[in-house]
Amino acid sequence: MRIFDPHIHMTSRTTDDYARMAAAGVRALVEPAFWLGQPRTNPGSFTDYFDSLIGWEPYRAAQFGIVHHATIALNPKEANDPRCRPVLDLLPRYLDKDRVVAVGEIGYDSMTPEEDDAFERQLALAVEHELPALVHTPHRDKAHGTRRTLEVVAASGIDPGRVAVDHLNEVTVGIVRESGCWMGFSIYPETKMSPPRMVEILREHGPERMLVNSAADWGHSDPLLTLETAQAMLAAGFTEDDVDRVLWRNPVEFYGQSGRLDLTPAGAGEETFAGSSIKRGGS
């Protein structure tokens, strides 16, 4: 089984998690830029983080044969902090990078005017940089927030087929499906969505435009819940091909729209110098 986790915050995870994920069949992942639990207080704090998403994390992932891509954005929560907003002017530089496959996570947290502005500006950046967009939906007032999200997406002019609306549940999946956007589900140990509930949603709505992620971060979360969802699908009678579609081909199709998804297995083009591998190891 091959797994592509389309949303996971590896910055907050240990190297042992990479090893466990690789052993579970995770071969590719996308790490969206988000907040870190501790609020940032200046744009430089963001750029160091973005640098890590396109530098250190891909390198760390490659040690375990996992291909790492990122999405870059000012997240909705910190869009409300005037000290952080100047990072919006630094985003174009990052949106040109090879391993950046979408603008995200953008969207709403508390649905403030500041969030409206950051959301609209970053959807425009996605269009300008020919990138898909990964849109977070709020945890509080989710149904209202999701409706408003879809209105902003429609007004922006971006093709809904290039937008993934994430953290959905039974209540919000229907309207996102109708909008033509992709549907993201974050499988969590207790909150958001569980493997059995995910299976029911797939039964009802089918596999088309469905993205299943672990969204694992610094909170109570589990990077192997993608695998557990795949196993729950098989146990419920879905075929291996269904599982491959939802957990591999769908995220490849969605992020592939960036034209920048490079799934060459890590290590395949390993750097060599004078016949010696740079990753000789053994230190």
Add this chain to the structure above:
Amino acid sequence: MSPNGSRPAVAPAELLRAALRDTPQGEWVQDALAAAAERPETAGRSFAQAGRRAGRAPLPDVPGWTADEAARALLLAALPPGRAAAEAETLYRYGDADEKRAVLKALPMLDIGDEALPLLHDAIRTNDTRLVAAALGPYARHLDQAAWRQAVLKCVFMGVPLAVVDRLDERADQELAAMLAAFAAERAAAARPTPPDAAALLGRLTGKEA
């Protein structure tokens, strides 16, 4: 092969230019270089996009270089005189790992003296073997001896082959020999092997066979 590797110290810009000319993406490179010379502000975007536009294949005629690295090095070399050092610093600062590596490899081709030395120090501080290795090319002649010795020892620690170090035998001194001997003693105490290239260097420095 000679002890420190027999390779050209610097891949001249002309060699890189010729190697890219015959690739399918050669036209994009020519246009990007012309734009960078006339409008330096275009270099940043071209630099970021070079992997997608110029490809990432190794260049058969210039061992050790890939198409994207060559395109990026040429972009830096194409900038108007006086702009290269500042632009190299910015491109490195905001570069992903491949871009940073390309900046480091380009430094010896630029007429910037030791102005980019802080970039080497940054690269050597990282834990990314590709950046540490790229920092120890010909531009490392600007590193003082203490920093250079530490960088060489870091290569041994990280498993970076010492063949990447430019002018290794020329610069290696007795203090480096003492550091390598102490490293080998620690490894022996832990019943772990010393990498053969480090043991061989130690042997050459002390006149003993490894």
